Amino acid sequence: MTSIETKSVHTAQMKERIIQPKVMPVYQTSAFAFSTLEELEGYYEGNGSYLYSRTANPNTDALGSTVAELEGAPKGVAASSGTSAILAGILSVVKSGDHILAAEDVYGGTFLLLKEELSLMGIQVHFADFADISAIEQILIDYPEVKLIFSESITNPFLRIEDMEVLDQLKKHYGLKLMIDNTFATPYTLTPYKDGADLVAHSATKYLGGHSDVTAGVLVGNAELIAIAEKRIVNMGLNLSPFEAWLTIRGIKTLALRMKAQTENAQAIADFLNEKTKVWYPGKGAIVSFEVPESIDVPVFFSSLGWIKIVPTLAGVETTVSYPYGTSHRALSDEEKAKVGVTRRIVRLSAGIEGAEDILEQLAAAFN
Numbered sequence: 500m501t502s503i504e505t506k507s508v509h510t511a512q513m514k515e516r517i518i519q520p521k522v523m524p525v526y527q528t529s530a531f532a533f534s535t536l537e538e539l540e541g542y543y544e545g546n547g548s549y550l551y552s553r554t555a556n557p558n559t560d561a562l563g564s565t566v567a568e569l570e571g572a573p574k575g576v577a578a579s580s581g582t583s584a585i586l587a588g589i590l591s592v593v594k595s596g597d598h599i600l601a602a603e604d605v606y607g608g609t610f611l612l613l614k615e616e617l618s619l620m621g622i623q624v625h626f627a628d629f630a631d632i633s634a635i636e637q638i639l640i641d642y643p644e645v646k647l648i649f650s651e652s653i654t655n656p657f658l659r660i661e662d663m664e665v666l667d668q669l670k671k672h673y674g675l676k677l678m679i680d681n682t683f684a685t686p687y688t689l690t691p692y693k694d695g696a697d698l699v700a701h702s703a704t705k706y707l708g709g710h711s712d713v714t715a716g717v718l719v720g721n722a723e724l725i726a727i728a729e730k731r732i733v734n735m736g737l738n739l740s741p742f743e744a745w746l747t748i749r750g751i752k753t754l755a756l757r758m759k760a761q762t763e764n765a766q767a768i769a770d771f772l773n774e775k776t777k778v779w780y781p782g783k784g785a786i787v788s789f790e791v792p793e794s795i796d797v798p799v800f801f802s803s804l805g806w807i808k809i810v811p812t813l814a815g816v817e818t819t820v821s822y823p824y825g826t827s828h829r830a831l832s833d834e835e836k837a838k839v840g841v842t843r844r845i846v847r848l849s850a851g852i853e854g855a856e857d858i859l860e861q862l863a864a865a866f867n
Contacts, residue, residue, distance in 0.1 A: 522749075523557070523558070523561060523745070523748065525558060525741055525742055525745045526552075526556055526557045526558050526741050527741050527742055528552060528556075528741070529551065529552050530550070530551050530552065531549040531550055531551070548560075552738070552740075552741060553733060553736065553738045554733050554738075556738075556741045556744070557741075558741040558742075558744035558745045558748070559576075559577040559738065559739050559741065559744040560577075561744065561748060562575075562577040562703070562715070562717060562739070562744040562747055562748055563575035563576040563577045563717060563718075563719070565748055565751060566686075566701060566703070566707065566717040566719050566751075567719040569686035569690075569751075569754075570681070570686050570690050570691075570692045570693075570699050570719045571686075571690050571692055571693045572692040572699065572719040572720050572721075573720075573721070573722045573725075574719065574720070574721075574722040574725040574726070575717055575718065575719035575720075575725065576717070576718050576719075576725055576728055576729045576732060577703075577715065577716070577717050577738075577739040577744055577747075578715070578716040578717065578718060578732050578737045578738065578739055579714070579715070579716065579737050579738060579739050579740075580702065580704065580714055580715065580716045581680070581682060581700060581701060581702025581703065581704060581705075581715075581716040582608060582609070582612055582702075582716065583716050583732070583737040584700045584701065584702075584716030584717055584718040585609060585612065585678075585680065585700045585716070585718075586612065586616075586731075586735075586737065587718055587728040587729075587731040587732045587735075587737055588678050588698040588700055588718045588720075588724070588728055589617070589622075589647065589649070589678070590727075590728070590731045591698070591724045591725070591727035591728040591731060592646055592647045592676045592678070592697075592698075592724065593622055593646045593647055594621075594622075595620055595621030595622060596621055596622075596644065597622055597623075597644055597645075597646045597647075598622070598623045598624070598625060598642050598644040598645040598646065599613065599617070599622060599623070599624045599625070599645065599646070599647045599648075599649055600624075600625050600627060600635065600638055600639065600642075600645045600647070600648050600649070601613050601624055601625070601626055601627075601648075601649040601650065602626070602627070602628075602629040602649070602650040602651065602654065602661070603626040603627060603628055603629075603838065603839060604628075604629070604654045604655075604657060604659060604839045605649070605650065605651055605654060605655065605680070606651065606654075606655040606680070606827060607655075607823070607827040607828035607829070607830060607831055607841075608827065609651075609680065610626075610828075610831065610835075611830055611831075613626075613649070614626075623644070625638045625642060625645070629650055629659075629661065629662075629666075630659065632665055635669065636669070639669065639673050639675075645673070645675060646675060646676065647675060647676045647677075647678060648666055648669065648670055648675055648676070648677045648678070649678045649679075649680075650666065650678075650679060650680070651679065651680040651681075651682070651683065652679050652680070652681045652683065652684040652689045652691050653683035653684045653688075653689070653781065653783065653784050653786070654683075655682075655683060655786075655827065655847075656779075656786075656788045656823045656827065656828075656841070656845065656847040657779050657788055657839070657840060658683070658779045658780060658781050658784070658786060658787075658788055659781075660781050660783065661679065661691075663679075663691060663694035663695055663696070664694070664695075666695065667694060667695030667696075670695065670697075671695075676697045676698070676724070677695060677696045677697050677698075678696060678697065678698040678699070678700065678720075679691035679696040679698070679699050679700070680699075680700045680701070680702075681699050681700070681701055682700070682701050682702045682705050682706070683705075683706075683784050683786055684783065684784055685701075685706045685707065685754065685758055685784075686754075687706075687754060687755055687758040687759075688758065688762070688783050688784055689783070692719065692720055696720065697720050697721045697724060698718060698719070698720035698721065698724055698725075698728075699718070699719050699720055700716065700717070700718050701716060701717045701718075701719075702715075702716055703715035703716055703717050703747045704716075704812070704814075705812070705813055705814035706754065706757070706758065706785075706814045707747055707750060707751050707754065708746060708747045708750040708751075708814075709750040709751075709753065709754065709757055709814065709815065709816065710750055710815060710816060711810075711812070711814075711815035711817075712746060713743050713746040713747050713750070714743065715739050715743050715744065715746075715747045716739070717747075757816060757852060758785065760852040761785035761849075761850045761851060761852055762783070762784060762785050762850075763855070764785070764818070764850040764851065764852070764853070764855050764858060765780065765784065765785045765786065765787050765850040766780070766782070767855040767858075767859065768780075768787050768848060768850055768855075768858060768859065768862070769787050771859050771862065771863075772787065772789045772862070775792070775866055776789050776790050776791065776792045777789060777790040778790075785814070785849065785850045786813060786847060786848065786849055786850070787847075787848045787850065788845060788846065788847045788848070789845075789846055789848065790842075790844045790845055790846070791844045791845075791846060792844075793844075795866070797843060797844060800846075800865055800866075801820070801822070803864065803865040804820060804861065804862075804865045805861050805864065805865070806861060807819060807820055807858075807861050807862070807865075808820075809821070809822065811826040811827065813847070813849035814849055815849070815851065816851050816852045817851045817853070818848070818849065818850055818851035818853055818858050818861075819848070819849045819851070820846050820847065820848050820849070821846075821847045821849070822845075822846065822847075823841050823845050823847055824836065824841055824842060824843050824845060827847075828841045
């Protein structure tokens with residue numbers, strides 16, 4: 500190499516040598532190089548791992564396997580968002596003409612995915628109150644086309660803990676697959692795969708990443724289904740970037756520490772709010788939902804929260820609140836909102852890791 504043009508391009512390449520970093524490097528590359536055509540052909544014959552980062556990357560692979568290990572599942576795959584992970588999981592089970600049975604109280608964004616986008620693919624979704632087992636069974640009897648049951652381990656925003664034993668029995672009796680969104684609980688609190696779920700999805704944007712600086716999803720579960728889901732992610736371009744995967748893995752390292760502190764704060768917040776208004780908190784997880792009393796003006800309450808920020812998401816290390824009526828469930832019709840109980844007075848609070856006394860003091864100020 501003699502010209503500055505050539506040197507500028509090629510001298511940045513690291514020569515092969517043994518390097519053992521303490522932390523996994525970021526493989527921020529769109530593609531991987533080959534020395535010979537035989538080596539390239541070997542990739543397609545199964546003798547190589549990486550070709551192009553849309554198809555696979557060490558960082559995204561590491562994220563999928565990390566969450567699978569936490570959930571006690573054999574295999575996992577990363578995706579560009581929680582919604583992407585859910586979509587890939589659904590399409591690993593169902594196709595055009597098949598039906599899905601879903602809990603009516605799932606996250607608003609998931610509700611829209613199931614209701615609107617899947618219909619464009621020829622997939623029909625039936626929503627039911629999963630607290631009513633007879634209603635679930637009636638749908639399964641009436642519609643033998645149902646191939647998948649979908650719910651959340653802890654629902655959003657009213658925090659109903661799903662009865663995994665019942666759903667596991669139903670899926671076995673009717674020969675179905677079961678998929679659970681475990682975002683709110685995380686593997687720190689619940690592990691649905693061990694309780695019978697075939698697939699478990701996460702919006703890793705939330706507790707797995709943990710610091711509100713990444714958008715990512717992860718799907719784990721049955722190895723055969725995950726292999727199909729991987730193809731869907733590759734073919735539909737639902738892949739996650741290497742850096743986002745790296746950030747999420749970094750966040751997971753403190754997952755247990757954060758969840759312990761946030762769950763303890765959530766319990767303290769629920770105890771405090773129980774003396775003032777109606778509260779939904781199941782004793783698990785770090786989310787508390789509550790109703791602003793009729794005696795308090797809702798906009799004034801929100802504007803009086805001081806350092807507790809109003810955000811459309813959850814799970815960061817900071818305590819925040821969101822307004823389901825105007826954000827997560829905004830696109831639902833008035834009838835659909837009313838059916839699941841989302842009114843203009845519902846608040847979803849995400850407990851952070853601050854000192855509990857400071858959180859309670861700020862909430863008291865807002866109520867006052």
